[in-house]
Amino acid sequence: MNENAIEKNIRKPKRGFGFYSRIYRKILVQDLKSKMSYRADFVISTFGMIMTNVAGFITFLILFHNFPTINGWDYHHMLFLYGFSLIALTPVQCFFDNNWNLRFMVQSGDFIKYCFRPINVFFYFISEVFDVKGLGQLAFGIGTLVYAWSHIGIPVTALAILKLVVFLLTASLFMIAIMNAAAATCFWIQGSGYVMVIMFRFKDFAKYPASIFSGIFRILFTFVIPIAFVAYYPSLSILEAGDVPMLTWCAPALGVLFFYLSYKFWMLGVRKYDFTGS
Amino acid sequence: MENAITMKNICKDFKVLKRHEGLKGSIRDLFSRDYQTISAVKDVSLEIGKGEIIGYLGPNGAGKSTTIKMMTGVLEPTSGEIIVNGRVPYKDRTANSEHIGVVFGQRSQLWWSLPLIESFKLLRDIYMVPKKEYESMIELYRSLVDIEPILHKPVRQMSLGQRTLSDILAAFLHNPDIVFLDEPTIGLDVAMKAKIRDLIRGLNQEKGTTVILTTHDMGDVDALCRRIVIIDKGQKIYDNDIDHLKTYFGSYRTLRMRLSDDTWEERVIDETKEDVMDVILKKQKEQKIKDIQLQEISTEEVIKKIYAGEEAEPSSENAPAPEAN
Numbered sequence: 001m002n003e004n005a006i007e008k009n010i011r012k013p014k015r016g017f018g019f020y021s022r023i024y025r026k027i028l029v030q031d032l033k034s035k036m037s038y039r040a041d042f043v044i045s046t047f048g049m050i051m052t053n054v055a056g057f058i059t060f061l062i063l064f065h066n067f068p069t070i071n072g073w074d075y076h077h078m079l080f081l082y083g084f085s086l087i088a089l090t091p092v093q094c095f096f097d098n099n100w101n102l103r104f105m106v107q108s109g110d111f112i113k114y115c116f117r118p119i120n121v122f123f124y125f126i127s128e129v130f131d132v133k134g135l136g137q138l139a140f141g142i143g144t145l146v147y148a149w150s151h152i153g154i155p156v157t158a159l160a161i162l163k164l165v166v167f168l169l170t171a172s173l174f175m176i177a178i179m180n181a182a183a184a185t186c187f188w189i190q191g192s193g194y195v196m197v198i199m200f201r202f203k204d205f206a207k208y209p210a211s212i213f214s215g216i217f218r219i220l221f222t223f224v225i226p227i228a229f230v231a232y233y234p235s236l237s238i239l240e241a242g243d244v245p246m247l248t249w250c251a252p253a254l255g256v257l258f259f260y261l262s263y264k265f266w267m268l269g270v271r272k273y274d275f276t277g278s
Numbered sequence: 279m280e281n282a283i284t285m286k287n288i289c290k291d292f293k294v295l296k297r298h299e300g301l302k303g304s305i306r307d308l309f310s311r312d313y314q315t316i317s318a319v320k321d322v323s324l325e326i327g328k329g330e331i332i333g334y335l336g337p338n339g340a341g342k343s344t345t346i347k348m349m350t351g352v353l354e355p356t357s358g359e360i361i362v363n364g365r366v367p368y369k370d371r372t373a374n375s376e377h378i379g380v381v382f383g384q385r386s387q388l389w390w391s392l393p394l395i396e397s398f399k400l401l402r403d404i405y406m407v408p409k410k411e412y413e414s415m416i417e418l419y420r421s422l423v424d425i426e427p428i429l430h431k432p433v434r435q436m437s438l439g440q441r442t443l444s445d446i447l448a449a450f451l452h453n454p455d456i457v458f459l460d461e462p463t464i465g466l467d468v469a470m471k472a473k474i475r476d477l478i479r480g481l482n483q484e485k486g487t488t489v490i491l492t493t494h495d496m497g498d499v500d501a502l503c504r505r506i507v508i509i510d511k512g513q514k515i516y517d518n519d520i521d522h523l524k525t526y527f528g529s530y531r532t533l534r535m536r537l538s539d540d541t542w543e544e545r546v547i548d549e550t551k552e553d554v555m556d557v558i559l560k561k562q563k564e565q566k567i568k569d570i571q572l573q574e575i576s577t578e579e580v581i582k583k584i585y586a587g588e589e590a591e592p593s594s595e596n597a598p599a600p601e602a603n
Contacts, residue, residue: 022403023403026399027389030389031391034391034392034432035391112347112382113380113382113385115350115375116350116378116380116382118373118375118376118405119404
């Protein structure tokens with residue numbers, strides 16, 4: 001190996017967390033700048049997102065008009081769960097939206113371009129798209145949560161806030177994991193679009209207490225497709241004063257585990273995929 | 279001198295599921311383990327020296343992309359040995375990709391919504407290019423091509439030519455040892471093609487970058503490459519100087535005749551079988567000929583003949599060209 005090559009090898013430090021967060025921040029800032037320049041697009045898509053949420057909220061109100069309590073959960077507790085799930089669904093919408101494009105990229109062969117750079121393929125792919133529409137949902141979710149919180153009368157302590165942040169992050173990890181895994185199926189099967197749509201529809205179940213499900217569905221939505229962790233179990237940490245179920249305390253660790261497994265599954269797909277689509 | 283790329287007896291097979299027709303067939307496919315092996319690359323050996331510009335040619339589906347994908351570390355060969363910049367690419371894709379640049383057809387690798395200069399800055403960070411080297415590279419770009427009009431333009435607003443130009447510049451930005459260019463001039467007008475070719479030649483000379491150029495455009499080959507490699511049906515069928523190629527069909531001439539209606543008629547003539555004068559006389563009887571041109575066979579015609587599987591025998595009347603290194 002010549003001197004030049006050795007020199008090149010020496011000057012490259014390892015690409016760690018700091019490196020990736022710096023790159024991500026720069027992409028994000030640039031992307032936001034360019035999005036702002038398309039103002040009409042920005043306004044319309046934000047408006048659309050708010051309308052979708054309003055429609056969802058009205059459905060919720062009508063439902064509650066007919067059933068004052070669901071499985072022992074009253075209006076304000078249900079509202080808390082609703083707001084919690086909206087916030088928890090924001091990261092998957094804002095930061096992991098490119099997963100929806102994965103199958104088109106894979107089928108057309110365009111996906112190969114992500115394999116030519118000396119950075120993590122998953123990071124490179126996911127970092128490419130930041131979806132601002134999710135921010136409207138975030139605002140809506142925060143409003144709902146604050147309203148419900150004040151009506152239930154949970155004392156606002158530092159510990160409660162800390163719990164809220166930790167368990168919101170946990171909840172979003174589960175949804176991200178579900179969508180990662182659903183998107184990655186495109187490396188193996190043709191009709192992966194349906195898998196993604198179905199998984200994304202499941203998020204609607206997150207708004208209801210998992211205790212309404214029984215038997216096989218409860219197990220399915222807890223351990224196989226962990227929808228119950230997107231709002232129900234994490235929110236119990238705040239709503240339940242005394243008897244918080246064991247699964248709630250396990251949620252943060254399980255969230256990291258599910259995310260890690262989905263990431264590994266995604267990367268396995270990349271390795272397995274033979275790039276014949278060109 | 280150490281090679282940039284060494285390939286020894288490289289083979290690549292793909293397993294493809296046998297598809298059956300009809301609904302019944304689709305259901306069978308669901309459970310079927312009935313794979314068919316297709317060899318995309320068969321026993322290819324290749325040595326590419328540092329600083330060369332190689333024209334890598336072959337008809338569609340010949341195995342060009344598969345070879346490039348093995349060189350870039352995206353695919354692992356089924357058998358054989360491959361060394362790129364002293365590394366086995368598929369074993370360490372990340373380390374390999376630090377020292378290569380890739381432009382894959384018309385698929386832009388830049389950030390679609392960002393101005394070019396921001397894409398450059400991101401690439402500088404990703405490849406950890408020191409500030410001084412980055413700046414001198416931008417200076418070099420300025421001296422080779424007028425980059426001002428595109429530097430602050432988002433990639434999505436660019437014309438195809440500007441985008442190709444940007445992609446090539448981006449591929450050279452981290453001063454890689456090897457750059458792979460796949461059909462860099464496809465779909466471009468004549469002026470833009472010339473600009474792109476000048477740029478590639480300039481960068482190759484200034485930086486000593488090895489360039490692997492895949493193309494169907496013989497103009498690219500004639501303008502840039504001294505050596506060409508032709509692959510067909512997964513096998514290497516030619517690997518030598520471009521001038522040597524012409525001696526393969528040395529007895530062939532391209533005859534162009536301007537007819538009475540001012541159109542040019544072009545014919546490839548094998549002098550061992552036909553006499554040029556006979557052809558002209560015969561045509562003269564049918565139609566008035568205003569002008570004639572007799573040319574050496576063009577690279578394009580030679581390649582066409584090789585693809586068509588015509589016997590490629592170096593003709594005896596020309597001195598054999600020296601073997602390529």
